Amino acid sequence: MIHALLQLTRRSVTRTMRNKALVAQGMIFPLFLYGFNVGGLDLATALPGFPTESYATFALALTFAYCGIYALTVAGTQLGEDVKTGFVRRMTLTPVNSAVLLVAQLGGVVVFAVFQAVIFLLIGLAVGARVEAGPLGALLIIVLCALFAVALGSLGLTLALLTRSSEAAQAVFPLFIAALFFSSVGLPRELIQTDWFQQVATYNPVSYLIEAPRSLLVEGWNAQALLLGVLVAVGILVTAMLTTANSLRSLSVAR
Numbered sequence: 001m002i003h004a005l006l007q008l009t010r011r012s013v014t015r016t017m018r019n020k021a022l023v024a025q026g027m028i029f030p031l032f033l034y035g036f037n038v039g040g041l042d043l044a045t046a047l048p049g050f051p052t053e054s055y056a057t058f059a060l061a062l063t064f065a066y067c068g069i070y071a072l073t074v075a076g077t078q079l080g081e082d083v084k085t086g087f088v089r090r091m092t093l094t095p096v097n098s099a100v101l102l103v104a105q106l107g108g109v110v111v112f113a114v115f116q117a118v119i120f121l122l123i124g125l126a127v128g129a130r131v132e133a134g135p136l137g138a139l140l141i142i143v144l145c146a147l148f149a150v151a152l153g154s155l156g157l158t159l160a161l162l163t164r165s166s167e168a169a170q171a172v173f174p175l176f177i178a179a180l181f182f183s184s185v186g187l188p189r190e191l192i193q194t195d196w197f198q199q200v201a202t203y204n205p206v207s208y209l210i211e212a213p214r215s216l217l218v219e220g221w222n223a224q225a226l227l228l229g230v231l232v233a234v235g236i237l238v239t240a241m242l243t244t245a246n247s248l249r250s251l252s253v254a255r
Contacts, residue, residue, distance in 0.1 A: 013108045078166075110149050151240070180206055
């Protein structure tokens with residue numbers, strides 16, 4: 001079983017990192033968003049109560065949340081392709097446990113998310129961002145990105161199995177980008193003046209995926225922000241994996 005897990009995980013990592021278009025999109029787009037936000041909202045640091053004088057530090061958190069959002073598309077697309085080609089069906093007919101198959105499918109998105117996080121962090125530091133929590137905080141940011149990738153990647157697996165299509169995860173991606181803009185990505189929630197927008201940002205789970213790594217960048221160690229971010233990610237992960245496991249069993253029976 002361990003051998004199967006390692007082989008399937010290596011397959012997932014290899015197919016992800018060899019896809020140059022996928023890697024390029026996952027690296028360029030969030031950096032474009034980062035640069036756009038820093039250039040357009042830098043004056044926000046003059047607002048009373050803004051938590052830092054460096055908007056480059058504040059905005060860097062959006063790139064880490066993007067690691068998870070993009071993992072949804074990558075995992076969903078790849079599993080959807082495996083369903084279409086019959087690979088998943090063949091695997092369900094072998095002694096390989098369905099949990100092993102699902103975990104291995106996430107190997108590629110986790111490795112890529114860690115790669116993204118390291119590059120984004122280095123670029124952020126190069127342009128003047130800081131990590132108030134220090135080296136351990138920087139390491140925890142990378143761990144959070146891996147967790148977000150697993151959680152939202154699992155949601156991508158669920159969509160792929162429920163729809164038997166790789167296009168479903170791609171179609172959901174713009175919705176998560178919209179959710180990113182309706183979160184606390186631009187301002188702390190307490191400084192948002194428009195009541196309805198503040199309410200939307202408060203109930204938007206993406207806000208907490210941003211605020212967890214942001215707390216390490218801006219504040220140092222904020223247990224509440226970190227806990228909320230982890231709870232949101234774990235909640236998505238558990239729900240998605242349970243649904244995905246059931247869908248995988250249904251796929252096996254149906255075929």
